Structure formats: C-alpha cells, structure tokens
Amino acid sequence: MDPLALIDVYVAENEQQAHIIRAWLADAGVDCTVSGGALQGALGDIPVGIPTAPRLVAKADSADRAKELIRLWEATSTRAGASPQDEWQCMDCGELNAASFELCWNCYTAGG
Ligand SMILES: [Zn+2]
Structure with missing residues (x-):
C-alpha cells in the first residue's frame, strides 16, 4: 500500500x-x-x-x-461526560470549545 x-x-x-x-x-x-x-x-x-x-x-x-x-x-x-457547562465560548469568534481545549478550534485564540 x-x-x-x-x-x-x-x-x-x-x-x-x-x-x-x-x-x-x-x-x-x-x-x-x-x-x-x-x-x-x-x-x-x-x-x-x-x-x-x-x-x-x-x-x-x-x-x-x-x-x-x-x-x-x-x-x-x-x-x-462532555457536558455543555464544560465548554467555553471564544471571545473572538464566538465558537464553543471543549473544556480541555486551551485554544479556540476555529481561530486559535486562547481562552477557557
Ligand atoms: Zn475563536
């Protein structure tokens, strides 16, 4: 292969x-x-x-x-459990991120 x-x-x-x-x-x-x-x-x-x-x-x-x-x-x-409370919203683009995420998946802004 x-x-x-x-x-x-x-x-x-x-x-x-x-x-x-x-x-x-x-x-x-x-x-x-x-x-x-x-x-x-x-x-x-x-x-x-x-x-x-x-x-x-x-x-x-x-x-x-x-x-x-x-x-x-x-x-x-x-x-x-991945409960919604564990998520944080990016201040830059507004996307929701998993609690384990230090950077926004969408724009890579630090948050959480
Ligand atoms: Zn973002």
Whole structure:
C-alpha cells in the first residue's frame, strides 16, 4: 500500500468535533486533515445535520495510530461526560470549545 495514500480514519459528528480531534491528534504527533468540512464554511449558514459530515483523513502509514488515538479520545470524552457547562465560548469568534481545549478550534485564540 502507498504509505502516502490518504485514508479515512473517522467521520465526525460536526466540523467542531473534527477540528478538536484533529488538533488532539496533532498534539499526539499524528497529522490528520479534516476533509468535507470546508463546504460548510464556503456556503455559510447551512443547517446542522446535513449529510456532509466532515471526515478525518490520515496518511496510510499513520492511519492505524490515528484510529487508535481516536478510540482513546472517544473513551476519554465519554468518561468526562462532555457536558455543555464544560465548554467555553471564544471571545473572538464566538465558537464553543471543549473544556480541555486551551485554544479556540476555529481561530486559535486562547481562552477557557
Ligand atoms: Zn475563536
């Protein structure tokens, strides 16, 4: 298999989640790209829930590692409860961020 081929490693519920996981994987040393989420930005205010769920893609040689880390991420975020109170709103762009996030997923402004 081509080690540089891109493989889907996760289908996110929404673009925010995709970016959170992408940043989390980057912290862990695994490069992923969010694919499919750009459409939402391009078209503006499309309703949530349309079938263009953003996907995370990784190079083939790191896809297994990425999937393993995503399973860990899911287990961790489930255990944490991920309640809305734990989120913080970015003062710069207004997006909601997970409590574990130090930087806004959208604009990288520090907050929380
Ligand atoms: Zn922001």
